[in-house]
Amino acid sequence: ETVEGQFSIIGELKNIFKKSLIKSYPNFNIKMVISSPSKSGDYQCNSAMGLSKILKESGTKVSPAEVAKTLIKNIPANSIIEPLSTGDHGFINITLSQKFVVSQIASMFLEGVRPPKVDKKRVVIDFSSPNIAKEMHVGHLRSTIIGDSLARLLEYLGHDVVRLNHVGDWGTQFGMLLAHLNDKYPDYLNNPLPIGDLQAFYKESKKRFDEDAEFKKRAYAAVVELQAHNPDQTKRWQLICDTSRKEFQKIYDRLDIKLTERGESFYQDSMTKIIEDLKQKNLLVYEEGRYVMFPQKENLNPLTVVKSHGGYTYDTSDIAALCHRLEVEKADWIIYVTDLGQSSHFESLFDCMERAGYIDKNRVRIDHVGFGVVLGENKKRLKTRSGDTIRLVDLLDEGIKKSLDKLIKKNRERILSPEELEQAKTSVAYGCIKYADLSNNRKGDYVFSFDKMLADEGNTAVYILYQYTRAKSIARLANVEPNQLLNYAKNEDIKIEHPNEIKLAKEILKFHDVIQKITEDLVLHPLCEYLHKIATAFSEFYDSCYCVEKDRKTGEVIKVYMHRLLLCEVTANILAKGFDILGIKPVNRM
Numbered sequence: 109e110t111v112e113g114q115f116s117i118i119g120e121l122k123n124i125f126k127k128s129l130i131k132s133y134p135n136f137n138i139k140m141v142i143s144s145p146s147k148s149g150d151y152q153c154n155s156a157m158g159l160s161k162i163l164k165e166s167g168t169k170v171s172p173a174e175v176a177k178t179l180i181k182n183i184p185a186n187s188i189i190e191p192l193s194t195g196d197h198g199f200i201n202i203t204l205s206q207k208f209v210v211s212q213i214a215s216m217f218l219e220g221v222r223p224p225k226v227d228k229k230r231v232v233i234d235f236s237s238p239n240i241a242k243e244m245h246v247g248h249l250r251s252t253i254i255g256d257s258l259a260r261l262l263e264y265l266g267h268d269v270v271r272l273n274h275v276g277d278w279g280t281q282f283g284m285l286l287a288h289l290n291d292k293y294p295d296y297l298n299n300p301l302p303i304g305d306l307q308a309f310y311k312e313s314k315k316r317f318d319e320d321a322e323f324k325k326r327a328y329a330a331v332v333e334l335q336a337h338n339p340d341q342t343k344r345w346q347l348i349c350d351t352s353r354k355e356f357q358k359i360y361d362r363l364d365i366k367l368t369e370r371g372e373s374f375y376q377d378s379m380t381k382i383i384e385d386l387k388q389k390n391l392l393v394y395e396e397g398r399y400v401m402f403p404q405k406e407n408l409n410p411l412t413v414v415k416s417h418g419g420y421t422y423d424t425s426d427i428a429a430l431c432h433r434l435e436v437e438k439a440d441w442i443i444y445v446t447d448l449g450q451s452s453h454f455e456s457l458f459d460c461m462e463r464a465g466y467i468d469k470n471r472v473r474i475d476h477v478g479f480g481v482v483l484g485e486n487k488k489r490l491k492t493r494s495g496d497t498i499r500l501v502d503l504l505d506e507g508i509k510k511s512l513d514k515l516i517k518k519n520r521e522r523i524l525s526p527e528e529l530e531q532a533k534t535s536v537a538y539g540c541i542k543y544a545d546l547s548n549n550r551k552g553d554y555v556f557s558f559d560k561m562l563a564d565e566g567n568t569a570v571y572i573l574y575q576y577t578r579a580k581s582i583a584r585l586a587n588v589e590p591n592q593l594l595n596y597a598k599n600e601d602i603k604i605e606h607p608n609e610i611k612l613a614k615e616i617l618k619f620h621d622v623i624q625k626i627t628e629d630l631v632l633h634p635l636c637e638y639l640h641k642i643a644t645a646f647s648e649f650y651d652s653c654y655c656v657e658k659d660r661k662t663g664e665v666i667k668v669y670m671h672r673l674l675l676c677e678v679t680a681n682i683l684a685k686g687f688d689i690l691g692i693k694p695v696n697r698m
């Protein structure tokens with residue numbers, strides 16, 4: 109039996125073991141794990157114990173070890189694994205065959221690193237989503253980085269992905285902005301403010317809104333006017349939005365983020381219709397002048413659908429946005445990326461939408477991808493020294509500066525051309541900011557530290573980017589033509605023997621399992637851990653296995669180890685694919 113294509117090893121091993129069981133227990137869920145490094149074998153099947161229990165319950169007493177023996181006996185002949193042995197308690201240790209490992213490596217070289225097969229879905233992913241007239245803060249940066257990376261992952265898998273920026277461009281904040289604008293700059297329509305001023309302006313109007321009841325009333329009136337499409341208010345609103353939009357775009361351009369803006373305002377007209385429908389279905393409750401909707405589950409907060417002055421809310425636009433994504437976008441999968449502080453909002457939203465019959469849970473998958481807070485090195489919320497929120501532009505600028513300092517400290521400006529230095533600087537700066545975020549479990553808070561993220565050693569972007577440049581440079585050093593390597597990979601009987609070659613190759617083979625796992629859980633840190641392991645295994649391999657032997661005196665190439673070049677190339681391919689998913693741009697020299 110020959111093996112074609114690339115696939116999840118765990119999935120394939122489960123299939124093989126399933127065949128051994130098929131007649132007796134077709135639905136039994138085979139337990140297959142990666143073996144810990146100290147154990148013999150690459151993978152382990154832990155099902156004998158479970159099966160022995162099932163047999164006992166049906167009256168047959170068979171020990172796990174005996175079950176394991178029977179399992180092994182019934183496994184169909186295949187070229188993927190070496191002959192099997194049982195360990196203690198019927199654990200079955202599995203070693204991948206040399207032939208299989210080599211064929212997978214060759215395939216990853218010849219065909220590139222192919223994604224596992226999936227049922228193509230239409231996915232809407234809502235991320236970044238800053239608020240107009242407010243500065244984009246580090247929480248939005250997290251949403252932007254995590255959301256973009258998830259979108260890249262799903263695109264790589266072949267899904268049809270819609271990236272939406274659900275900007276906060278509607279609602280109460282505009283009431284106060286417009287009311288304050290009217291008082292302070294009656295001539296705004298002819299003379300709009302730049303964003304720096306808009307920030308301060310936002311603060312001023314918020315202060316008035318909080319302190320002055322009469323102002324508050326006018327603010328509410330202004331929102332209602334805006335929501336009723338009053339032309340002058342609409343124009344003012346448009347100008348404010350444009351100013352903000354330009355500032356957001358600068359961040360997106362720097363980080364290479366693609367997004368379609370579809371803010372809360374987009375749903376204004378459909379909101380009215382949906383509210384009618386909810387009223388008709390008797391789902392709205394009139395409470396203290398507001399219309400609210402209660403979720404089915406107890407303990408969840410109700411959604412505020414219409415406020416007492418008639419205005420709509422964040423909840424209302426989320427209801428309308430969800431309907432739009434289901435009905436118009438025809439999404440099979442909807443993902444929201446925000447801080448964990450909004451978990452209960454989304455729980456209520458999903459629950460209410462199910463209650464209203466808008467969501468068919470059997471057809472659509474909906475996820476709230478929540479993340480923790482960004483902390484400073486003092487373990488408190490990341491702030492400037494004066495206690496203000498950090499502007500993202502400043503943060504990115506600082507990253508660029510620190511990354512350049514670091515490269516210069518390592519004397520890289522002597523080795524790299526000015527263009528290469530420029531590329532390395534940006535690659536490292538943005539790469540390390542993204543990587544530091546993504547390599548932490550998103551559900552936890554994470555400590556933002558340039559020193560840590562720019563470290564040469566450890567699970568950092570710098571370390572992995574550097575190993576990538578080493579892997580990339582080898583074929584160049586060996587003067588091997590791409591065609592030579594191609595022919596070799598296609599035709600030769602390849603052998604990998606050195607323990608560090610084998611370790612690297614087997615680490616590489618885990619790629620598809622990692623991809624599958626992170627797609628299920630919508631987390632990215634396991635991918636980062638995987639890339640770090642590859643980089644470490646590569647470094648060990650590189651230090652112990654010559655790829656090219658050169659004459660000491662003449663520098664002439666005496667011998668090229670083609671199978672090692674192949675491993676270098678595939679390592680580079682894997683790392684490049686990983687970087688691509690994480691939104692990191694590697695360089696060939698740094």
Ligand code: ARG
Binds near residue numbers: 238446
């Ligand atoms: N604008 C919101 C905020 O800054 C995030 C919006 C997230 N998306 C959504 N559909 N509610 O917190």
